[in-house]
Amino acid sequence: MGAIKTILRELVGLFIDDGSLAAGAVMWAAICGWGLPLLGVSARAEAALLVLGLGLLLLENSRRASGRVSRD
Amino acid sequence: MISWAHALPSLTAAFLASLVEFVEALTVVLAVGTVRGWRPALFGTGLALGVLALLVLALGPALTRIPLDDVQLGVGILLLLFGLRWLRKAILRAAGVIALHDETAAYEGEAAQLRSLSAARNARWDAVAIGASFKIVMLEGIEVVFIVIAVGAAGGLLVPAGIGAGAALLVVVLLGLVLHRPLAKVPENALKFVVGVLLAAFGTFWLGEGLGADWPGADWSLLGLIAWFLLVALAAVRLCRARRSGALAGAD
Secondary structure, three states: OHHHHHHHHHHHHHHOOOHHHHHHHHHHHHHHHHHHHHOOOOHHHHHHHHHHHHHHHHHHHHHHHHHHHHHO | OOOHHHHHHHHHHHHHHHHHHHHHHHHHHHHHHHHHOHHHHHHHHHHHHHHHHHHHHHHHHHHHOOOHHHHHHHHHHHHHHHHHHHHHHHHHHHOOOOOOOOHHHHHHHHHHHHHHOOOOOOOOOOHHHHHHHHHHHHHHHHHHHHHHHHHHHHHOOHHHHHHHHHHHHHHHHHHHHHHOOOOOOOOHHHHHHHHHHHHHHHHHHHHHHHHOOOOOOHHHHHHHHHHHHHHHHHHHHHHHHHHHHHHHHHHO
16 A cells, blocks of 8 residues: 555656646646637637746746745 | 657657656666665566566557547646656756755665665565665656657657667666766756756647647747747746845845
């Protein structure tokens, strides 16, 4: 049981280090993929917004993490 | 027929990412071999490689039965999360927020732990040594299998991605045989930084394909995505450094 838990923990850890970054990326992908087309946004603009949002998400998450770790 | 221009990004990403994983595995296998003996170290390594081969043989054909759009969406989101995780950590390391990974320290730590474990050791069956080498090769190997599938499957480029990973394994094994010590001089964080950029770009591309986004220039937009994530990552390093300096100055 312990070994299975360890493997599962490691598997999840492959993709998620900071929960807010992972959740943000998934939510933004869902908004771009399913939300924006409902508003009539073109597929080309959807691609641009997906890229822009993911970049900004990474920038903001790293900035926040550097403040958090520095205060520790 | 796969063109080089098409296959090179997948091959490079798989090679660099696998190189980092194999270097980390080599460190622990070397520690096990040196402290507990080479026979159990190599047995555990071989056992893990066998299980990984079975995993690939089982998963590979199954993937071909899933519709391409679903593969692109699933692989894209996982690859994006995987790449962002690597890139975020590499950014924080480059900015000095978290410590750099040190292979020599990792080797010494593992060796000290293995020495302290005096569990029943006989010449034929050293479960601690076999378990340690099996675990590290399995964990790092799963990451390599995922990387090869992720950068190769969605674009029909499994062969170049596999060649990249195989070349990385060959390089690390040869260096390990020649040097017999951890590959501490490999610029691991710089590699992780580059790999994080590549994987985030690949992940975004496949995710977009799966979601029905329209990439300008089709496959060539991958180069633009790589440039974008590199730019964002470099900006993030500057931002984190400045924030950290500010925090440290404020604490004085």
